[in-house]
Amino acid sequence: MLMNVISASQRLSKSATSTTLFRHDALINNVYRYQSFNFCSSTNNNTNNNNNNNNNDHVKLKVPRVKYTNLLKYYHNYNKLVYSWGSGSNGKLGLRNDVTQLIKPTLIEDLLYDNITNISCCTTCSLFATDKSRLYGCGNNAYGQLIIGNGKIPLLETIQPIDEEFHKTIADSGKRLVQLTSGTYHNGAVYDDGTAYLWGSGNSGQVGAAKYARLQFQPLLNTKLSNLGTKQLALGSTFSLALTNDGDIYSFGSAMFNELGHDSEFTERVPKKIVTNYKFTAISAGYFHGIALTTGNKVVVWGRNQEGQCKPVESGMEKGCFSGLFELDLSGVNGKVIHIRSGSFSNYILTDSGNMYSIGSNSHGQLGVGDDFKFGELNHIKSIENIQMFWTGHQYVIAKDSQGRYYGWGSNYDFQLANEKRCVYNMPILLDNLSSIGNIEEIAASVTHY
Template identity: 25%
Template sequence: MEDLPSHLISEILSSGRLGPADLARVEATCRMFRSGGHVAFTGGEFASLVEYAAYRICQNHEMFASLSQEAKVALLERCGGIWKKALRFLKSVEGSSGTVETASGNMQVSTGRYHTLLIHDSSVYSCGSSLCGVLGHGQDITQCGSFRRVNLPSLSQVVNISASHNHTAFVMQTGEVFSCGDNSSYCCGHGEAGRTIFKPTRIEALDGIPCKQVATGLSFTVILTGNGQVYTCGSNSHGQLGHGDTHDRSEPKLISLFEGLGKVVQVAAGASYTFAVTDDGVVHSFGSCTNFCLGHGDQHDELLPRAIQHFCRRNTHIVRVSAGDEHAVALDSSGYVYTWGRGYCGALGHGDETDRTSPEPLTNLKNKIAVQVCARKRKTFVLTDEGSAYAFGWMGFGSLGFPDKGTSDKVMKPMFLESLRSHYISQISTGLYHTVAVTRKGLVFGFGDNERGQLGHEWMRGCLKPTEIVVQRGIDDTGTTNGNVAIAAQSG
């Protein structure tokens, strides 16, 4: 290795195929990668060849390239001037709304009201209640107490999932979108209403339009295409579809307003409202403004996408946003967190239960670099770049992961999830009364209510602290043996 020209080694390291963990392993295994003195072209500017490779990968990263020069400098300063740490931030944020790389393969978790979806190496598993077809296993299965593989087209790989109250959506590697569940409000996008769709069915209206992300709200669906356009369908009682009216849409329709606003990089769906983040860091919100969820300082519904001026006036570049039932949380390009909406049970994390009409910085986490935010009914989770999980809000059914309630069932400020200290948490998703987390090693942990099997634990009704979930070899919907090994091995 030491005989190779340094520029060739640099090209290999910065090819984009290596992640932060890979670069760290390379640096740890060979002395030549730890000393900048061995690399003439670094000019002493970088501490090591690996650090230079991380710098080059960051420069080519789409999210980093979209930042202003000021935002780039701010991020690097937050990371202590270490490009490897900046790269870890970018990769972690990127995976927060899709699949994350783990030692067991690519994984994503999405929790609905009483069910859970899990991607593992392009296959999808589901568990919980399926009274309206949300599990995708067919009409005869109304509940699964353990994870069971969903039968999707064998030649297509699943790259993104979203679970909501009564319907589910899947994005394939081909860009196709499938959906299933209660379609009484047209939310499944198949052009007709009134019947439940029990197995994943392709949305034909999107044929020829490659998609990359879906977000399912209460009776509506938001779809993000590969080129940054947004389509919506379903119930539109509050303008949550973003078309300037309150007419329902039976098939996905393009939100034309975004044509002049920029490329959308992430979407999120709340109960009856929608967020869309554009590549310039602007958050656009529309739909119901009950509980001030839209972040505009009032409670007027918005029928068209409207930029949240609180962020625009401060030149705050938002990279991800999460829409809860009654509140919202956002993450900026430096890893700072903001919350707004209903403060009941401490869901906003500011130490009180006061509502916030517009975004407010979460000062209790200002010394942490956040990489994922997740909001649902009355509770919020934040993951940091160190793999730590913080939670606040309502502790009902143990869905915050704290086994000891003490004298209150409310956590008013971000609290470190001590029970997961020994694990690096890569992704987390919380439903109505349950929560599921994925670790960097590919382990899956669940906590909270399991009355309907939504945690995948057949042998317990619920758990107050994170308990490992094991997905064993099983039978899929066609009766074929599932060749996948257990997703999570038993931990010691």
């Protein structure tokens, strides 16, 4: 990750609209936190910002009331700053338990002395990792998401280091954390030697434990994935995907919508390879569906298709619909696909020409094309040019263009777009509260927050 160093004086010269992000006492160190979205940023007033591609949401479901939180990360004095905004109870915003709603990104001062390199959110908590692979967390721990207390500490109202024993094991091994990611109530970590750990809710087998464990309080080393060499994890609601160094995808957890890609509704507790002739370079997971990018620049989707997130569905047949592995029609796409991501019930792709496309649910305007959209087909988001990167939440999206401006669309009922007006935006709007911050390196959002 490349980020420019910014001094306190440079940051104080920023627009007054960002004063809550740039308080003098908050400039002493570099970490700020936000919950339902996490992103890293760097600012340089005299040079062009680096744009980093991140390689790194049938039966009608009752989706829980969602609250959204965001996290942002900056470099300052060679450290990274993390900010948070949106809505979130139980301290998951990282700013004390009584702070439950933020419209503008706000600095999290507890991490000022730590060089945060990775950030992630599950539904009810936030996780942070330092350059020494030290893990910190805050929020609800009812499902063991925060690796602390063996079920006896249900809540961390402030940011705390978590699981000293696990940290010592990692530190002694010399491993470096390369990915920290979250599903609804489970989390995962990938290290530079290809080892993969998972923890949290395991009721559907989503942590990969061979024996049933409703809750996995301690990080579980997945021996099978580690022996194969793990490149990336993608965690959905109650299932998990793993991309190996050989370009294969392994899946485990629930299978009610074929989210495991095996054309079966049988739960898998041990990672099982998706049988296909494709080799893959990137994966992402929605609530109950998956999306993957192949070495041949094809986009493959599978799983729940009730909202048309995989392919067209005959009118009246949407309920209960799911899909096997299906290749999206890219004939109308301009450019080579360089980035893929899932929302809870939608998918998104970005090409090297700066064009972005969406498919799936548009219940909260999250497709970014207004009310006139093509169900089960890719929709071109034409109102923004030269998109460089984007991040997805439950029913909302944030994107960055080549000029360093940030746009958002979808639900803003919990201020997850850092905009003052609580409503649904079915077309992209400029997010001044984010654009004023500078170049954001990373945003991490959970499938849902509440």
